Amino acid sequence: MSYTHIGKRYIRLLSLVLVIFLAVSAAATFWVRSLEAQTAFSQAILQLNPYHYTPKGEIPITPQGREPENPFTLPPFPADIRGGIFTFASSSQDMFPSFAKELAGQHPSVIVILGAAGSSYSQTKAYVTDFDFVTEYGLLRSDRKIVNNISEEFSLEKNDSVFVQNQEMNFFIPPIAKFLPKARIVSVLLGESFSEDSLRELAKKLAEELPKDSVVISSVQYPKYDNASVSFFQKEKALHALRNFSFDMQEPKMLPEEYLFLQLMEQLRSQKVLYEGNSSNEFLFGDGEKLEQVMxxxxxxxxxxxxxxxxxxxxxxxxxxxxxxxxxxxxxxxxxxxxxxxxxxxxxxxxxxxxxxxxxxxxxxxxxxxxxxxxxxxxxxxxxxxxxxxxxxxxxxxxxxxxxxxxxxxxxxxxxxxxxxxxxxxxxxxxxxxxxxxxxxxxxxxxxxxxxxxxxxxxxxxxxxxxxxxxxxxxxxxxxxxxxxxxxxxxxxxxxxxxxxxxxxxxxxxxxxxxxxxxxxxxxxxxxxxxxxxxxxxxxxxxxxxxxxxxxxxxxxxxxxxxxxxxxxxxxxxxxxxxxxxxxxxxxxxxxxxx
The missing domain is CATH 3.60.21.10 (Metallo-dependent phosphatases)
Known part of the structure; x- marks a missing residue:
């Protein structure tokens, strides 16, 4: 074989490698630019009109708007965190990102978010969504299988508009997206009059559906009355109910999301208080028995x-x-x-x-x-x-x-x-x-x-x-x-x-x-x-x-x-x-x- 023939084959091989390289580079560039465009498009939607959906079955989440004023360091815990309950106080806003960061070490595959549907929606219903959430940190996906299973059995309404500009979603989703981007979300928003019997049954079903590494989070609102001293009196009773899983308290009556959270923690046998924050604005629970303390x-x-x-x-x-x-x-x-x-x-x-x-x-x-x-x-x-x-x-x-x-x-x-x-x-x-x-x-x-x-x-x-x-x-x-x-x-x-x-x-x-x-x-x-x-x-x-x-x-x-x-x-x-x-x-x- 002549050197001329070998040289031609070598040149053709180099040309083929070059073509493949250029094709791969072009594809990669297109993918990156497409992803950037998608993110930019989602961010544009968030900035221009947070009430509109993206065209791909996604719910835009309004950015929190501020970094924690007082970065928070959680103490070491003797067991994994299985649940957390938070108010919307400034201390919770400072603490929740630290909680999400701490949770990343557990690698939960599913995070359940419980909250209130808001007064604009039926107070006798519960709402779910299988849409994904668009955040400033990227896309956070819903667990469609679990959502579909619980919605079919309990006739929960899929109404994605309930989740747009919802206080709990805007509070919880961004830090989760930042520190736990691979976690799948099961979000349930409840009307204030959703029945306790239905909540107990829903807790049982969720406990059956959830993987063992799941984590449940919920909001809580302490009672407020015209008189500040009465508010503090009733708050102390509400805190006792949280610590001791007291479901039968007449006043202050538990909100449905709090009731469902405690029922679910009971089903998961995760009733031990691992942490209670300043002014009792945050509670974290892990595996173990509840307190046995009367009030x-x-x-x-x-x-x-x-x-x-x-x-x-x-x-x-x-x-x-x-x-x-x-x-x-x-x-x-x-x-x-x-x-x-x-x-x-x-x-x-x-x-x-x-x-x-x-x-x-x-x-x-x-x-x-x-x-x-x-x-x-x-x-x-x-x-x-x-x-x-x-x-x-x-x-x-x-x-x-x-x-x-x-x-x-x-x-x-x-x-x-x-x-x-x-x-x-x-x-x-x-x-x-x-x-x-x-x-x-x-x-x-x-x-x-x-x-x-x-x-x-x-x-x-x-x-x-x-x-x-x-x-x-x-x-x-x-x-x-x-x-x-x-x-x-x-x-x-x-x-x-x-x-x-x-x-x-x-x-x-x-x-x-x-x-x-x-x-x-x-x-x-x-x-x-x-x-x-x-x-x-x-x-x-x-x-x-x-x-x-x-x-x-x-x-x-x-x-x-x-x-x-x-x-x-x-x-x-x-x-x-x-x-x-x-x-x-x-x-x-x-x-x-x-x-």
């Missing part, structure tokens, strides 16, 4: 009187008149408490009887349904007006309360386990309510010490309601203080006083709260500002601490309401200045007292 909630009011001018107002304006303002839903105080109590300053006697007393009260039994309507379930009867209609009237009152399902305790002139004590079991904890009176005749201290020491071995908590002190005095006297200290030394956990018709100071003695007088709740003493102010006390018991929330009240013509923010601040500044708190701090509208 008991009580709200106690002062003197409740339904005769004289109060009865006249009720006659003119209806039975709901005295409580129509304070019981409005946005006030948030009258629903969901284990105990809603007051001092009943008079009997629900069947008839009015002649009496030598200059001031003698009798309440119409027809008013009892109004009290049950507002969820009152416990009254103290140990006071100087319970016998105004005689012993027969007192017994009639107890009968009428019992027939309405309202519990009671205490009897004037008596200190005994039979007459003075009511024991109620709540969440497997026994609470002894003890009612005594020190106004008609001074009580015998030794009798109380004996009673309390006897009860201490039988119950978990002892709460005393006592009628005592001097009317219209806003500072307790030495006898009140002596009695309160004696009761606590003998085993009482809390002392709540009434009778002065004005609010007196509080004291924390040996880590036990004393309220010397809650003042009037519903009354007709219009002659002074002080007699038209009162205090309600919210109490949360969890076995570790006693949370005490004072709620200042105001009354106009026997119609009671919570004080507004400015009124509450002025009232509490004065109240705290004369109280003995033993170094305990009033923070976030309450005292946290170690048991």
């Amino acid at each position: 008991i909630s009580l709200v106690n009011f002062g003197d409740l009187m339904l005769d004289r001018n109060v009865a006249n107002h009720i006659k003119n304006f209806g039975s709901e008149y005295p409580l129509s303002k304070i019981t409005q839903p946005q006030k948030g105080l009258f629903v969901g408490q284990d105990i809603l109590a007051a001092n009943l300053e008079g009997p629900f006697a069947d008839t009015r009887r002649a009496t030598s007393k200059s001031i003698a009260f009798r309440f119409e039994p027809e008013l009892i349904p109004m009290l049950t309507q507002y969820h009152f379930n416990l009254f103290n009867l140990a006071n100087n007006h319970s016998l105004d209609m005689g012993s027969a009237g007192f017994e009639e009152s107890k009968k009428n309360l019992a027939n309405a399902g309202i519990d009671f305790y205490g009897k004037p002139l008596q200190i005994s386990k039979t007459d003075s004590v009511f024991i109620k079991e709540i969440s497997q904890k026994k609470i002894a309510f003890v009612g005594v009176d020190d106004t008609l005749t001074p009580l015998r201290v030794s009798d109380m010490e004996s009673l309390l020491k006897d009860l201490r071995s039988e119950v978990d908590y002892i709460i005393i309601n006592i009628h005592w002190g001097v009317e219209y005095k806003n500072i307790s006297n030495t006898r009140q203080q002596m009695l309160a200290h004696t009761f606590i030394d003998a085993g009482a956990d809390m002392v709540i006083g009434h009778h002065p018709h004005v609010v007196e100071e509080m004291e924390i003695y040996h880590n036990r709260p004393i309220f010397y007088s809650l003042g009037n709740f519903v009354f007709d003493q219009y002659f002074s500002k002080e007699t038209q102010e009162g205090l309600s006390v919210g109490i949360l018991l969890d076995g570790k601490s006693i949370s005490v929330y004072p709620f200042p009240l105001k009354s106009v013509e026997s119609q009671v309401d919570l004080m507004d923010e400015n009124e509450s601040k002025l009232f509490m500044d004065d109240f705290l200045s004369k109280s003995k708190l033993d170094g305990n701090e009033y923070k976030d509208f309450h005292f946290e007292i170690e048991e």
